Amino acid sequence: MTSVVIVGSGFTGFTCARRLERILRRHDADVDVTIVSPVDYMLYTPLLPDVAGGVVDPRFVTIPLANGLPNVRMVRGRVEAVDFDGKSLRYTDPENRSRELSWDRLVLTPGSVTRLFDIPGLAEYGRGLKSPAEALYLRDHLLEQLELANIDDDAQRIEARRTVVIVGASYSGTELAAQLRALADRAAHQMGFDPASVRFLLLDMADQVMPEVGEKLGASAMRVLRERGIEVRLGTTLQEVHDDHVVLSDGSRVDARTVAWVAGVTGAPLIADLGLDTERGRLKVDTRLTVPGHPHVFAAGDAAAVPDLTKPGTITPPTAQHATRQAKVLARNVAASLGYGSSKKYKHHDMGLVVDLGPHYAVANPLNVHLSGWPAKVVTRAYHLYAIPRSVNRWAVSLAYLTEAVFDRQVVSIGLSTREDANFATSEGISMPKAR
Ligand SMILES: Cc1cc2nc3c(=O)[nH]c(=O)nc-3n(C[C@H](O)[C@H](O)[C@H](O)COP(=O)(O)OP(=O)(O)OC[C@H]3O[C@@H](n4cnc5c(N)ncnc54)[C@H](O)[C@@H]3O)c2cc1C
Incomplete structure (x- = not known):
């Protein structure tokens, strides 16, 4: 069976998985969608300040994958390396065991991490x-x-x-x-x-x-x-x-x-280890969210440097607004690469x-x-x-x-x-x- 593997369960990974599963079901397609993430939820980050301030319980800002993505296979682990020629990846599970997973289409959405500077302490x-x-x-x-x-x-x-x-x-x-x-x-x-x-x-x-x-x-x-x-x-x-x-x-x-x-933030550490071109710590992709030279590898969200077609020469800022909309284009383009529907370029005016x-x-x-x-x-x-x-x-x-x-x-x-x-x-x- 053809397999799509999505790395990361944040705004982009979660929304893409949900959309893709829906498109594939509509076409009755025999495709397995798997999401690999170190956590079993999608985090609604905009309410983290409310959690810190004691207004909202942390459970309420986490969307369980088991509830939100019932038809998507969930694999708990952190992806450490990708073999682009062999179409596989290596991840570490929560008990620190190294495991492998193969893919036909790979969607990289590991998001971002806090940008640290070399400040003592x-x-x-x-x-x-x-x-x-x-x-x-x-x-x-x-x-x-x-x-x-x-x-x-x-x-x-x-x-x-x-x-x-x-x-x-x-x-x-x-x-x-x-x-x-x-x-x-x-x-x-x-x-x-x-x-x-x-x-x-x-x-x-x-x-x-x-x-x-x-x-x-x-x-x-x-x-x-x-x-x-x-x-x-x-x-x-x-x-x-x-x-x-x-x-x-x-x-x-x-x-x-x-x-x-x-x-501020920078692309997830995985991005720097892929051996691919980056811009300001984010993986370079084209306007259709594919990685140049790798037509079966897609990326979006905070981890990707997505060209901003509304402001030529710039990349989209790392916001949930862009991540969610890019995820929908990702789902459409991944499905198109499998023969279901047509692909499109990403373009969104900031709201x-x-x-x-x-x-x-x-x-x-x-x-x-x-x-x-x-x-x-x-x-x-x-x-x-x-x-x-x-x-x-x-x-x-x-x-x-x-x-x-x-x-x-x-x-x-x-x-x-x-x-x-x-x-x-x-x-x-x-x-x-x-x-x-
Ligand atoms: C406190 C705070 C408030 C914010 N408020 C707003 C706001 O009000 N409006 C707005 O538009 N944006 C806001 N943002 C920005 C928004 O959260 C990000 O732009 C958005 O989360 C990006 O989505 P993403 O899917 O690219 O990454 P993320 O949501 O960060 O998701 C990345 C996912 O990948 C997983 N992952 C990481 N590394 C690996 C790996 N190696 N293998 C497998 N999985 C991996 C992570 O565990 C996570 O599940 C806020 C951010 C923060 C921190």
Whole structure:
């Protein structure tokens, strides 16, 4: 039987598998579709800041493959290497056994990982926001530090425990800062200390927060962040990270025990190991999402450098919006390569972004209409409820939103994700630079 193997179960892999299976069923085609992924779910990443902020349960942002893709074979493992001539791949299963799988069509959608820089201490003491383990860790760790500060008697240590440094003021870092701030405010109220004693620092090398939403909405977001007591330092990043303090790029020292690194992404490590052409860490593909010189190999999403036909000479940005739409073209083109239907080029005009900035505020620019405040909040939440690809998850997230509107945010540190679970190697599969 002909086999299609999809690597990765994120926005692209999941949506492509779902579409492809439907097309093949319509044609009554004898084709086996397999998805290989280290996890058994598709992660709805836009709500990870809400998980870190204690609004949404991590289970609700994971779409189980078993429920979402009932007719697709699921193989749990991380792909390590591909033999393009022999049409096979090697993957490691969760018990570290090396296994092989053969394919007739290969779809590479392993997404992206946090872009780390060679900053001393970053990999050891900083944590990202690309997985449920990282989001849960940030929530639990911050609450634990606030609880410990309450019983500490050393002024400098208390300050460090009550200081959060977030690097990356694009939409995900900014949403994270807003959500953790709301959680810390609630915790302060419940534990009986002044919320203003918890310091938040949001850093970025850029000269604007969230350049993706334009100057006007970026300025609105900046005003709200400042009103909420989040210090924004532009043109600044980290120089060193330690257990109890960081050194900023201007040489100043900040005592802090919670450091989140949300400063951009790069293609999954597998991409660099394929021996194929890349652009900015992403696999080069043509407008029909095939890998040049390999007509039976396709790629899309964050892992691929897809030409942006709406802005010639550029590649599409790594967003869920593009990933989902590319996945639909992928499914069509893979089916076409098997003789079912015709292929097409990928072309999509960006439809804007929604950014949730915590209690009562958001900014959004759907179809270039600039919104902020309550209207943006309604659009943002409605958009997520529409975009989550499973009704049970939609239902659960709606209830979480409703609960937040009626009751106080839960201040609880369950301890499900340890510092080790949340490090870049374990949670994202990045090889860690050696500690210096
Ligand atoms: C916190 C956060 C908030 C975001 N908010 C938004 C937003 O509001 N709007 C928006 O448009 N975009 C947003 N994004 C970006 C969006 O998440 C990505 O663009 C999207 O996930 C890309 O989809 P993908 O399928 O390419 O990769 P991913 O969704 O990252 O999926 C990759 C999959 O591949 C698997 N994988 C990795 N390596 C291997 C391997 N070697 N073998 C097998 N499987 C592998 C992974 O486990 C995963 O299942 C956000 C991202 C983050 C981190």
